[in-house]
Amino acid sequence: MNKRPFSMQVDLDMFTPASDKEKEYLVKMRPSSTFFKDGVKRLIKNKIASISLLLVVIVALASIILPMFWPYSYDQQLGLQPGKPVDPSYNNLAPFEYGRTEMKLMEEGVEIFPHLFGTDALGRDYFIRVVYGTRISLAVGFFASIIVLLIGMTIGSIAGYMGGKVDLVIMRIVDIIYSLPDMLMVILLSSVLKVSLGPVIAGTVLEKIGSNIISLFIVFGVLYWVSMSRLIRGQILSLREQEYVLAARATGAKGSWIITKHLIPNSISVVIISTALQIPNAIFTESYLSFLGLGVNAPMPSLGSLASEALKGMSSYPHRLVIPAIVISIIVLSLNLLGDGLRDAFDPKLNG
């Protein structure tokens, strides 16, 4: 003990080593649990989130599977038989009504699949149009969020990584876009794009998707990446300063190792959750753009364009407006609640 002239205040000789039994008592810990398992447990415990998850899954599966074996298709005008004049008795059917030729067949004992929600003004089965519209809306919401994620992630990580002047410039641009009135910008942008995009994409694969949906994606990409990029920049800035990242660098780890082992695993939950919360947002935007006539191209239905068409016959056929409106509400509400539940379960820090 020569080396330490003043000795520690704690006299180490006064301590006796713990016996094996005591040690065993000390090392007993609660059963090991991973972050993911914990999160899933918390999510399942959250009733509202579980119900929302169930609803989302049911709606999504129905919109994918039902059109495959439904006897009618979304663009088939039932009154239009080859070689015969249009049969107007199929137009504007109420739920569970049948067209003239169908009634005749039924009298002969042939089973006809009912039109659950009736038909629209052109004699198309309304149920399958709603199902198909749901599919389009969900797909647009999903892909728009992916686009937002990709753009936001790229720009946000550049800002966070480079720092300094690059960060400063990017974040000022973000601030500017943030301060624009987004509804107005969305409407202006998509009406301009709707007109100018048509000739550009003519003849390519993109034409099939329709100029309106493309312009919708562009609008999303241009306007909604800002909050995602802010979030990701913040994540990277705070993770970069964590000592475990420094520790990895101190052992000589390369950039790719640090990104895959440290940065991604620690920010992935935040990123996934905010992408999930972006989906209902995108669905809602798609719906109101379609409602304004800026959405999907006819005859493709989306929930918003269905509601918009139904507006004309609102007093006689109110169910055609109410049904898509209810579906939109269910989807947007349950996706939002699910996103909140995911956030509570996987990222308690983000709360508030």
Next chain:
Amino acid sequence: MSNKPLIEVNGLSKYFDVNTGLFKSKKLKAVDNVSFSIKKGETLGLVGESGCGKTTVGRTILHLYNPTSGEIVYDGKKIKSKESIEEFRRHATMVFQDPYSSLNPRMTVSDIIGEPLDVHKLYSSKKEREEKILELMSHVGLNSEHASRYAHEFSGGQRQRIGIARSLAVNPDFIVCDEPVSALDVSIQAQVINMFEDLQDKMGLTYLFIAHDLLVVRHISDRIAVMYLGRMVELADASEIYDRPLHPYSKSLLSAVPVPDPKIARENKRIVLEGDIPSPLNAPSGCPFRTRCPYATEQCAASMPEFKEVEPGHFVACHRVGEIN
């Protein structure tokens, strides 16, 4: 302990650019012209108040920060080129200050400890990797059952042991211990410090042991260096610094340490520091300590005192070291 220095630090400086306005930035001299060397098997304690640049010294030595100027010589070789830094990192590691943020919450203990092994590919089979990790865990007193657990399931002391095991993974010769016990309870501090000593005896390690608390370093250090505002003000054998501190700042640090013996306590002339430590962004001219030094004169404001050997092995940076002692 041999006489050859294992690591030499010559005139090391690290300045940070700090934004003071939208497009204005200023140099923050976190470490300014610091020199010392550590012999093989020796422990150099580095003390100083919070913010004086201790962590920056440790991190700059390991090239986690690029040195602004100065050189680091390890085992006779200059650490400068990319290859030399890579090679250096297999011999020199670090234990971090914060046992919470220094362990990745998404990795298991065995992956954390095994990270240096993975990075340097220090094993030929999965089995060998596992054996190495278990051996490291037993070195630091961790139970092998803990290997598959996540860091958040452990207490601060256990987490620090995990961090120590990680720093031992490459079988280093030199470890920078950055306040490894500051975040721990006093009773656990003693355990962990004893463990550092045991590991040193067993593996012949050389330490740069950072602390802001003299109580902690005097237990483990052979020599002690005192830093103030990015500069080294005194360096001497541990017992020298305790018995005869020469720099006014070291004296004040020592009078802040509680002394168990009341007789010695009474005899000690206490220096109580007044005022706060100045911001390193606008350090005083001349001697950095002059704003709080009871012996300051005009000369102290005019020129920076040289860091010189006043007695064999005892370095001090003070103009008036001869008069005041």
